[in-house]
Amino acid sequence: MSDKHDVLRLQAIKKSYNVGQPTETEVLHGIDMLVAQSDFTALIGPSGSGKSTLLNLIGLLDTPTSGELFLLGKPTREMDDAARTSLRGNSIGFVFQFHHLIQAFTAMENVLMPLMLAHGKPDKESLDRGKQLLAEVGLEKFINKKPNELSGGQQQRVAIARALITRPALLLADEPTGNLDTKTAADVFALFRRFNEKFGCAFLLVTHDPRLSDSCDRTLTLVDGMIVKQ
């Protein structure tokens, strides 16, 4: 581990909702964790343990109430929206349970979206990268199809290609196989593994599925807002 640099470091992260109100609830009670380059980690825990909250914080979609979150060594708590958005766009890829593709765009456009948002019209290199990624997830024939013309598994593979287009340092997946049948789920997991090895990007998978978490290199267990097992 020592020769790999940190991708993500959490220091005493706390998160409360309804701060200052009688209904204030602390969901995360001081999380410390570390994800290094090319780690392949599962985050498990029962419903209501704060997994999604933690994932939102790590994905810079939300801010912690206290503590500090370092992404690629940069402290993020005090960043403004533009800086967080830019860091998120460049260093984090998301894969959601429900594929979450933009219906108005083709598979290729969906994959290129993070690049287009950051740099505008895609150049030839970007287009080649998009095509290559879609080929790697086995969808080279579906480049110009709209999401509603693809099956659930195909859509999830487009979403994975999209998450990887920026060569992110960290890929966050929230129940990525939760909505897929066993066979397709296994395919998707295999893809994750392949990209993990190929690009060296760290994976953090939130899952309920013990088969999935067992196949990961490391498992973090979250119970009642605390990491109980690293």
Next chain:
Amino acid sequence: MWIEWNIAVKFLREGRSQTALILVGIAVGVSVIVFITALITGLQANIIERTLGTQAHIKIQSPDEINRVVPAAYGTTQLILEDKRPQQLRSINNWQQVIEILDRFNQVTAVSPIVSGPAFARRGESLESVALVGINVARYQKIIPISNDIVSGQFRVGAGDAVIGKLLAENLGLRVGDKLRLDAGLDDHSVVNIAGVFELGVRELDSRYVYLDLKQAQSLLNLAGGVTVIDITVQDIFSADVVAARIGRLTGLKSESWMETNTQLMNALSSQSLSTNMISLFVALSVAFGIASVLSVSVVQRTREIGILRAMGTTQQQMLRVFLIQGAVYGLAGSLVGSMAGYALVWAFNKLGPGLFYIPVSSTLVPIAMAIATVTGVLSAAIPARRAARLDPVVAIRYV
């Protein structure tokens, strides 16, 4: 901007029926605005042209005579009860010099000295009160091109010739070549030969005006060498009041623009403009609310997609622009269609309408309408766009 534009257009295209409906709404609104504006502009131009076709833009006269009051002695208070002095027919002092100055005046296109006064026209037993108008033909023609309105004979004054209105000719049973006796109430009277009959279409003028040579009118009205009125036309009729005020200050004479002498007309025109503007404003407002509500619905419908786009690196500013662009596209496309429809209505009015007057088609109306509609679109999109930009991505992504 490229990606914002792209997302906006894709969103619009995806919500095809919504887009089509609001576009029709905007188009109807814009066509109403374009048509009503063109109609009222045409109508007003027509009214003004008819009014100013028979009168000068500015009339210059001697200032009114006023009572001169001996000032009160120091330390005493004076109460004055005065009657307004009767205004007698007087010549404008140094009118030749005034005309010379006016000829060189900026914005003034024509200047015509006139002697005008009351008289009786008598033929046999019948008597009509008339207005004598002594003119210099060449100069007067530039103010009112009477020769276009001659219905018989020709426009010729001088050497005992006179031109009279059609109604006057009918009332006195006169024809070209007949004689008419003019009596100005003074000792002098003269008999003139009817050289022509005009019809301006204004009752007052057609039944009362008798055009004479300047010199003959001067002698009839006992104003040898004098003129009572100087008629002026200006380049921009709506600046007539400003020009009139300047002339008044410069010459010390009473200078009245057509706007002052036609206050009723001006009132009518300005209330007409006001009501047109009100209609346009309210139509524009309802169009704006239409755009705002369609985009608001679209923001709700796309909440999850907005969340995903934010997660993938769309900044708040970019998200704001995506929806502002949609508003602008609505405004632009809707107004393009609406302007064409408005033009079609104008065309139909001109071709198939009652033919009361012609609506001129202004080349600036459509670009202005489209620009305003586009700006309106952007402004109406502001609230939904702000809401889209401020959506919390965490909440938005989970929105079902």
